[in-house]
Amino acid sequence: MGGHGAYVWSAYAITLVVVGISLLRPWLATRRLKRVIQQELSRQQGQTMRDAATGLADEVADASQA
Amino acid sequence: MWRIIHQFGSPPWVYRFCDRVIPWLLPLTLLALCAGSVWGLLYAPTDYKQGDSYRIIYIHVPTAVVSLAGYYVMAFAGLVSLVWRIKLADTAMRAAAPIGAAFTAVALVTGAIWGKPTWGAWWVWDARVTSMLILFFLYVGVIALFQAYENKAIAARACAILSLVGTVNIPIIYKSVDWWYSLHQPASIKFTGESAIDSSMLYPLLGMIVTFYALFAVLMMLNLRQLLTEEHAKSSWLGKRLAQ
Numbered sequence: 001m002g003g004h005g006a007y008v009w010s011a012y013a014i015t016l017v018v019v020g021i022s023l024l025r026p027w028l029a030t031r032r033l034k035r036v037i038q039q040e041l042s043r044q045q046g047q048t049m050r051d052a053a054t055g056l057a058d059e060v061a062d063a064s065q066a
Numbered sequence: 067m068w069r070i071i072h073q074f075g076s077p078p079w080v081y082r083f084c085d086r087v088i089p090w091l092l093p094l095t096l097l098a099l100c101a102g103s104v105w106g107l108l109y110a111p112t113d114y115k116q117g118d119s120y121r122i123i124y125i126h127v128p129t130a131v132v133s134l135a136g137y138y139v140m141a142f143a144g145l146v147s148l149v150w151r152i153k154l155a156d157t158a159m160r161a162a163a164p165i166g167a168a169f170t171a172v173a174l175v176t177g178a179i180w181g182k183p184t185w186g187a188w189w190v191w192d193a194r195v196t197s198m199l200i201l202f203f204l205y206v207g208v209i210a211l212f213q214a215y216e217n218k219a220i221a222a223r224a225c226a227i228l229s230l231v232g233t234v235n236i237p238i239i240y241k242s243v244d245w246w247y248s249l250h251q252p253a254s255i256k257f258t259g260e261s262a263i264d265s266s267m268l269y270p271l272l273g274m275i276v277t278f279y280a281l282f283a284v285l286m287m288l289n290l291r292q293l294l295t296e297e298h299a300k301s302s303w304l305g306k307r308l309a310q
Contacts, residue, residue: 002112004119004183011122011176012103015129019099019281022168023092026288033295034308041305 098277128278130173136166144226156222161289167205193242194250204232
């Protein structure tokens with residue numbers, strides 16, 4: 001690079017690092033967020049089904065006693 | 067036509083748009099970045115005056131150009147937010163700020179690295195360089211201002227006002243090399259008539275400018291998607307979308 005190699009390569013390297021971080025940060029954060037939301041949703045779904053099953057069991061018990 | 071504009075105010079629509087565009091635009095942009103860099107580093111001719119240090123132009127000019135355009139993106143989003151009270155506009159403004167800050171920083175740093183062998187100085191307080199530094203402070207200011215308020219609706223309004231007030235800086239940056247005696251050279255790329263730069267150097271430069279615009283778009287979409295995921299974490303539309 002005619003003696004200017006250090007300048008040129010350091011400029012491109014800094015750009016590569018900044019661009020790389022800018023791309024990775026939101027992508028990784030979104031992935032993490034999605035996983036948390038999905039876990040919370042399946043936990044809620046499981047809870048709803050358990051509540052429904054308990055409610056159904058109570059109804060059946062009431063009906064059989066009546 | 068109104069229907070198209072209305073869609074931009076709909077978070078599910080924008081989220082779907084990002085999901086559809088990122089998978090192909092991101093790899094395409096990365097490819098173009100590699101191709102443009104290789105072209106600029108290896109295939110463009112050596113400058114008779116500056117030698118090879120001028121090759122920094124293929125990073126410096128695109129990031130500087132897009133940092134200016136990106137400021138208008140941020141300020142326009144702020145304007146839409148203030149006038150029409152569309153929450154998505156706040157989100158867009160917040161998505162644009164860190165990208166603009168990063169691009170401005172890269173322009174300043176690569177400019178300093180280029181300046182050392184060319185002008186003999188890492189930093190000069192000339193009009194173009196100083197006004198670009200102010201641009202960087204404006205971007206950082208918008209980011210910091212949002213964090214400063216508990217009430218995020220008020221925060222967004224303050225940031226929108228700061229963004230709009232700061233737009234006066236953009237024409238100043240652009241014309242600084244014409245209005246003041248500046249170490250920084252005047253524009254070589256002319257929109258009418260002959261550009262003061264050889265085609266063999268101009269074409270890779272134009273290619274990199276387009277590529278960095280595309281990179282800005284990709285980063286906007288990535289940031290938007292993250293912010294929307296945070297904002298609508300408990301919404302049913304997002305839950306349904308993630309369940310698919």
